[in-house]
Amino acid sequence: MTTVLVTGAAGRVAQQLRPGLDGVDGLTLRAVDVREVTGWDGAETAVGDLTDAAFTAAAVAGVDAVVHLAANPRPEAAWPELRGPNVDAVVTLLDTASTAGVRKVVLASSVHAMGGYVQPGGPVVDPSWPVRPCCRYGSSKAFAEAYGRMVADAGGPAVICLRLGGCVPEPGDLGTTIGWLAPGDLHQLVRAALAADVRYGTYFGVSANTRGMFDYTNATRELSYRPRFDSEVYVPGLPDGDGGLCRWAATDT
Incomplete structure (x- = not known):
């Protein structure tokens, strides 16, 4: 029996992930959030705050793996709004997971950690390039990746960072099509990350989008992730828009 803790369980991404964890043999779930789950x-x-060490210790007790989705997800958020949920909570969770003997943490990062590379007509972003956040939110995710690397290298849990794109049932504008993550592909990606024999890695969590600008081939190679959905089927009739990507309208790098 494997026990998996999902943080941020009341959030939009976690709610879309939930059906994808049904039917996994031998899986026991624990779900936490700062609001009612x-x-x-x-x-x-x-219900509790992951910056609270006592709450976090109770949440990870007896857990084999964590899917860490809890965060302030707003790219426009100011640093005081991001520091607690996106930085302090990550440190508390990873440190506590190390002490508790958790085997693996699947850490939700974001394409915003690499969003500084994104521009119309620009190259597809390689996950091996240095981080280049497009906003304070992206910077908080870059920190989480770096802290996860340190923890994994220090003998703590394996850490797999998934740089999630826009996870919505359907893209809402043309900007979303370049980094869309279909819920069905989210299911596959998280299950693949939980099963993979990887000590540390960073991977773009996006679907097989014709207009995609984020290279997920290392996720295929190392996690056996093979996305099945393509935002192109939704393109006819979609309005213009930035899809929430901070630099999509940029004209230079």
């Missing part, structure tokens, strides 16, 4: 029938749930 719903939609996780059959899972042990708790």
Whole structure:
């Protein structure tokens, strides 16, 4: 039996992930958030703040792996709004997971950690390039990746960083099409990350988008992730827009 803790369980991405964890043999779920957790029938749930070391210790006790989705997800957020949920909580979680003997943390990063490379007509972004955040939110995710690397190298849990794109049922504008992550591909990606024999890695979490600007081939090679969905089918009739990507309208790098 494998016990997996999902943080940020009341959030949009976690709610889309939930059906993808059904039917996984031998999987026991625990779900936590700073607000009431719903939609996780059959899972042990708790409400609390991951910056609270005592709450986090109780949350990871007896856990084999963590899917860490809890964060302030707003690219426009100011640093005081990001520091607690996106930096302090990551440090507390990873340190506590190390002490508790957790085997693996699947850490939700974001394409915003590399968003400084994104521009119309620009090259597809390689996950091996140095981080280049496009906003303070992206910077908080770059920090999380770096801290995860340190923890993994120091003998703590394996850390797999998934630089998630826009995970919505359908892209809402043309900007979203370059980094869309279909819920079905989210399911496959997280399951693949939980199963992979990888000590540390960073991977773009995007679908097989015709207009995609984020290279996920290392996720195929190292995690056996093979996305099945393409935002191109939604393109007819979509309005213009930046899809939430900070530098999509940029004219230079």
